[in-house]
Amino acid sequence: MFELAPRLLAVLDAGDPVVVATAVDVQGSAPSGTGTSMAVLPGGHVVGTISGGCVEGSLYGTAEEVLATGEPVLERFGFDDAADDPDAVWAPGLRCGGRVEVLVHRVLPTDTAVVDALRAAAAGTPTSLGLSLEPGSLAVVVPSSDGCRTRVFTEYGGGRARCIVVGAVEFAVAVTNTAAMLGYAVTVVDPRPVFLTDQRFPAAQELVVGWPPRVLADTAIGPDTVVVLLSHDDRFDAEVLDLALRRGAGYVGAMGSRPTHSSRMEALRAMGTPDLDRLRSPIGLDLGAETPAETALSIMAEVVAVRRGASGAPLVGGSGAIHRRALAAR
Numbered sequence: 001m002f003e004l005a006p007r008l009l010a011v012l013d014a015g016d017p018v019v020v021a022t023a024v025d026v027q028g029s030a031p032s033g034t035g036t037s038m039a040v041l042p043g044g045h046v047v048g049t050i051s052g053g054c055v056e057g058s059l060y061g062t063a064e065e066v067l068a069t070g071e072p073v074l075e076r077f078g079f080d081d082a083a084d085d086p087d088a089v090w091a092p093g094l095r096c097g098g099r100v101e102v103l104v105h106r107v108l109p110t111d112t113a114v115v116d117a118l119r120a121a122a123a124g125t126p127t128s129l130g131l132s133l134e135p136g137s138l139a140v141v142v143p144s145s146d147g148c149r150t151r152v153f154t155e156y157g158g159g160r161a162r163c164i165v166v167g168a169v170e171f172a173v174a175v176t177n178t179a180a181m182l183g184y185a186v187t188v189v190d191p192r193p194v195f196l197t198d199q200r201f202p203a204a205q206e207l208v209v210g211w212p213p214r215v216l217a218d219t220a221i222g223p224d225t226v227v228v229l230l231s232h233d234d235r236f237d238a239e240v241l242d243l244a245l246r247r248g249a250g251y252v253g254a255m256g257s258r259p260t261h262s263s264r265m266e267a268l269r270a271m272g273t274p275d276l277d278r279l280r281s282p283i284g285l286d287l288g289a290e291t292p293a294e295t296a297l298s299i300m301a302e303v304v305a306v307r308r309g310a311s312g313a314p315l316v317g318g319s320g321a322i323h324r325r326a327l328a329a330r
Contacts, residue, residue: 002157167231
């Protein structure tokens with residue numbers, strides 16, 4: 001539920017309860033992984049998802065009951081549940097063949113441990129929350145020191161992956177918005193304060209006015225860091241890419257034409273930059289993008305593909321399992 005933390009906190013801080021349904025166990029092929037959640041807010045509004053539509057209707061009804069009674073429920077859904085019943089075409093189940101176990105529980109503004117964990121996750125601070133899956137103590141918060149329970153679901157959150165966008169150009173606005181929607185903590189870096197404003201970049205977690213190589217040199221960069229270079233400035237572009245690659249950023253991409261890429265590669269080779277095969281330039285997947293929003297989609301789609309180790313090829317031409325992460329967890 002940590003991915004919904006800001007929206008849940010907005011309701012809880014206003015004094016209202018929420019009902020959260022979280023996938024606590026996923027087996028086989030399923031649209032979402034363990035830890036994904038949907039929540040029912042006051043007025044019956046739904047945010048988040050568990051299965052992309054397969055079981056949300058049933059969970060919505062369960063959530064209404066849990067809101068009224070306060071009693072948590074552990075629901076189980078799976079293709080086999082309906083396979084033997086010819087009249088159960090619309091029965092809740094995962095038609096992709098997987099199975100999912102979902103904890104549905106009510107969260108009150110006075111549930112201090114849960115609210116504190118949500119607040120930490122929303123702030124990007126590493127946190128965890130253990131909830132009992134045992135009958136009789138279902139959804140009770142379990143301290144990390146309590147190792148006696150046989151079934152505990154522990155969710156980890158905070159410490160969001162960082163996306164560093166260099167260059168406050170118009171494309172950067174769209175990339176920032178898209179990256180933030182995907183859950184990244186976005187930092188935008190540019191030496192020109194007139195372009196780096198809260199009004200232009202409302203979705204950014206941090207705006208840093210400064211010389212980009214100096215800023216990156218003082219910034220923690222690692223496998224969970226995405227570096228997107230959107231500037232076209234020969235004074236620092238190559239140095240930014242060199243820093244990102246040397247520091248082991250999980251994704252390093254640079255916008256520019258093929259001639260621009262060739263010039264940058266020549267400069268990087270002269271600097272002795274390692275791992276040049278990891279540089280994604282020209283940046284993005286070939287979607288035929290023209291607008292800034294389409295370009296941002298192309299860039300962030302490539303980021304996801306690189307971080308997941310996927311090809312980025314159309315699924316229609318492939319074979320085998322689609323949800324590889326779920327199958328690998330068997």
